[in-house]
Amino acid sequence: MKILFLCTAHNSLSQRLYLALSTFHHVTIEYALSEDVMISATKLANPDLIICPFLTARVPKEVYENYMTLIIHPGPPGDAGPSSLDWVLLGDNGTVDNAGELLNTLSSDVCRTHWGITVLQAIEQFDAGPVWAFEQFSINIDQQTLSKSELYRGAVSRAAISATLAAVRRIQDIAFSTQKPLTGQSEVEGGWSAIELQISPDIRPHPEYKTLSVATQEPFQGGPTFHRPLLKAAQREFNVAKHTAQQISRRIRCGDSQPGSLSKVFGPDLYVYGGIVEDCPEGPNPGACPGAFPGTVVATRNSAVCIATCDGRGVWITHVRRPKKAKDAALWPKVPAVSGLVALGVLTASHVQDLQWDLPNNWAKSPFQTFQEVWIDFVSYAPSKQAAYLYFDFYNGAMATDQCSYLIQAMDYIIASSTSDNPVCAVVLMGGQYFSNGIALNVIEASSSPATESWLNINRIDDVVHYLLHEFRSRNIVTIAGVRGNAAAGGVALAAACDIVVAGSDVVLNPAYRGIGLYGSEYHSLSYSGRCGPQKAYQILRSMTPLSPFQARSIGLVDHVFPGNGSLLDKRIRNHVAVIVRSGKLGRIPWTAKQELSPAVLAQARAKELSEMAQDFYSPRSVRYHSRRFNFVRKVKPKQTPLRFATHRRFGADHLDEEEHNDFDDVEHYQRQFELQLQHHFHITSGATTPLSSTRDASSIRDTSSTRDDLHSPRGNGETMFSCYYAPVKA
Incomplete structure (x- = not known):
């Protein structure tokens, strides 16, 4: 049909x-x-x-x-x-x-x-x-x-x-x-x-x-149903004096990831996200804040904050977003709670440090419910053989610079835990609710210099992948990606860098970076080509369409697809790892054994990818990335459907999306556009009545950062998606 x-x-x-x-x-x-x-x-x-x-x-x-x-x-x-x-x-x-x-x-x-x-x-x-x-x-x-x-x-x-x-x-x-x-x-x-x-x-x-339901042919088991109106963000507000940790958590999680719960718990109106209950038997951050009033920030951890609740427990707020005011051109980015509250003056850097509440340094999963982004589960499958399951549950799958550093600390701990008497034979990347979606666009958008933060972020995620391709390989540790949640862009490349990729049958993979205006890094130029061949690697990067795990397996991007989800999928992944660790055999030759991955080859691939990324961040071509990131983070309503999706609007072979044109990658194309904009800018601001000469020497102003930033900065004049949630509030 x-x-x-x-x-x-x-x-x-x-x-x-x-x-x-x-x-x-x-x-x-x-x-x-x-x-x-x-x-x-x-x-x-x-x-x-x-x-x-x-x-x-x-x-x-x-x-x-x-x-x-x-x-x-x-x-x-x-x-x-x-x-x-x-x-x-x-x-x-x-x-x-x-x-x-x-x-x-x-x-x-x-x-x-x-x-x-x-x-x-x-x-x-x-x-x-x-x-x-x-x-x-x-x-x-x-x-x-x-x-x-x-x-x-x-x-x-x-x-x-x-x-x-x-x-x-x-x-x-x-x-x-x-x-x-x-x-x-x-x-x-x-x-x-x-x-x-x-x-x-x-x-x-x-x-x-x-x-009768499709699968069981049974009536609905959940009770009476009704017509319910739009639940607005302000209706999710909680009262710390009467609502328990569980009730506050519900009010936050029911609006996550949008619109959030619009709350005054920190003073100013803020959308808050996370809502993870702190269930430490001794209370949140025991000893640091005795007798704290409900709503008080009593702990910080990995850029999240914990507020005390009236029942002696706590709730972790992981992210905040400022509400849109009528004067704001677009939505504010959603940012980690600590950085957002420090920027607003709600917290100070010294306050954050005083309230720091670290988990035990053995990287184990906490025995009580709490906010925890990274943990390791060491499992022994045979005498003197163990596997390390590395979980990293980052919000929306985004890996900010500091989160990449935190993940590297965990990897260092795995290496230190591998001894001659009890070696770690396999490291299994398990991700979290998402596997990974690459660099953290919201954090980048909120930074004082998005280009600089982008550069720091991509370098640090490259460091993570370098551990897979060099640090673990040099120690004869097999790397396995257990892709249990959706993955996109750098997250797919992170998985592809492993020796073996196992994916759940329900996940969706989006390997391309191009839709956000990036060339991409994470050593994808090695892993995609090594797994799929150069031609197919080029196609999946240019197509910008999702892949099922079965499609990914057919081209070599994924090695095994297991049915199921949740604990059942986890069990199947662990059974597969157990066979590998006990037998010492991978089943077939991994791409990493067929591709040269010497330090020189890795350095060359990284340098080439980062040279392209530098142009995406800093050159005239950067306008494509900065504008697309702005629109994505601030939820600007698109003006049209991409033709790669709307095939009914392809009226000929020359009817292409912007990303499908060759000049989408051409730095000189964007330089020419910039110079034309520059001429138009000075023509308008100077009140000239005749066009500026095309031969005008713009070299003296071409690199003026304020002019370039003004001309290349995204404009928030588009309609906001889900405007029913994000209607401007009064200043």
């Missing part, structure tokens, strides 16, 4: 669904930027079916009345509204109908045991159309670190894939059953194949599709 996706953004769910459907169907994608755009996309694509995996806008009547249009709603049948996941994570257990009353009664420990997703047909009323499929899953809203975004990427996405595939099959079956074969031909004789299947929006699903 021809399928059109209408989405607010091509996010983790829509990417997974695209990969699942595109094997058997032609799928094209359009960002739902306006009603006119959605209508024109439908006319151009003329799809058999429209699917809306992630849509915050209303589908135009002209579309859903003429085409079967499916909405994927992140709630079970009967649930409706734009904040379904927010409400359930906040503690809505279905016992209170009125939403206003519900906000005042969210202290119950009785929570839903199940939640679900519904695939329903678009009609005029939101989330009220005929149901074509629903799926449910168990949920524990007090599971450590379970945020809205983690729930969405995990259980919600898996249920959505299952239900959507079932809905597509059901629609096809009903359409086939109502379709008449060509005159004179029977179904057996091929009458069906002789005509195009017509899917009318007037066909109706069977009633049981609404009442």
Whole structure:
């Protein structure tokens, strides 16, 4: 079939669904930027079916009345509204109908045991159309670190894939059953194949599709459902005098990663993120802040802060974002809590140091619930043989400069723990909720010099990869990437640098850097070519489209794909590692054994990659990266759908995305553009009435940093995505 996706953004769910459907169907994608755009996309694509995996806008009547249009709603049948996941994570257990009353009664420990997703047909009323499929899953809203975004990427996405595939099959079956074969031909004789299947929006699903879940054929197990309104950021505010650590955690995690909980706990209005409960039996930072009032910052660790709660526990705030004021051109970046609070004067550097609360220096997983980014699990699989599982759970998978340094400290500890009597034979990178997404764009955007911070960050993440390619290899330690969460850009290259890459079947890989305007580093020029060959490596870097683990395995980027998720996937990875450690055999020759990786080769590859990255950060070409980073971090609404996704808008071979043109990499092209902008700038500011001469000598002003920064700085004049959440607040 021809399928059109209408989405607010091509996010983790829509990417997974695209990969699942595109094997058997032609799928094209359009960002739902306006009603006119959605209508024109439908006319151009003329799809058999429209699917809306992630849509915050209303589908135009002209579309859903003429085409079967499916909405994927992140709630079970009967649930409706734009904040379904927010409400359930906040503690809505279905016992209170009125939403206003519900906000005042969210202290119950009785929570839903199940939640679900519904695939329903678009009609005029939101989330009220005929149901074509629903799926449910168990949920524990007090599971450590379970945020809205983690729930969405995990259980919600898996249920959505299952239900959507079932809905597509059901629609096809009903359409086939109502379709008449060509005159004179029977179904057996091929009458069906002789005509195009017509899917009318007037066909109706069977009633049981609404009442029985796809996988278990059981009714919804999670209790009554209602229409809930938009849950605004300010409605997630918590009262430290009466809300327990658990209740505060829920109010923060239900808005993470967007919009956050708008809170005054630190004084000024701030969106706060994280919400990890501190469960140390002796209280948070015992002895450092005895008798601290609820809401007081009592501990800092790895750029996060812990506030005391009224029940003698604590809650970790990992990140903050300043709210957008009417005078602000765009959203503020989301930054680590310590740096954000120091910048606002809420904390001082000495205060941060005094409140530093380190975990034990053995790098083990803490025995109690707390904020912990990096830990190591040493496992002995045979006499005198051990493996080190290295976990690094960085927020949104972003690896800032200091986090890379912290990870290197852990790697040094692994090396120091390997002795002749009990050697470490394997290091397994396990990542966290994400595996890794490379450098930390929010931290970079918030820095006083984004170019300098970008340079520091990429060099430090290169240092991490150097450990995989040299430090561990020189000690005969096998490196294995256990990719249990999504990975992008430098995160994919980080995994690819390992001897062996094992990926979960549910993950999505985005190897390309190009979409953010970067050449990329992390020794990808060695690992991608060594694994996939030069031609295929070039293709995956230029295509800028997601890969499934199976596609990645077919080209050599991944070695093994294991089904499952969570503890089941962890067990399968550990079983695989156990076989390797006990046998001393990798199963096949890894790419690192076939590719020369001498110090000279590594140094040459790094120098070449960083020379390109320097141009991405500092040369006239840097405008592509700085502007794209600005738009990504500050959630500027895109102006159009990239043609690599919207194939229905490719009107010829010369109809290309900006990134597909060769001059996208040409520094001289950007230099010429800069000089033209410079001439126009001085023409306007000087009040000249005639164009400046094209031969004017700009050499004296070309390198003036203030002029270049002014001309190359991104402008925040675009509409903000999810503006319902981020409406400007009064100054």
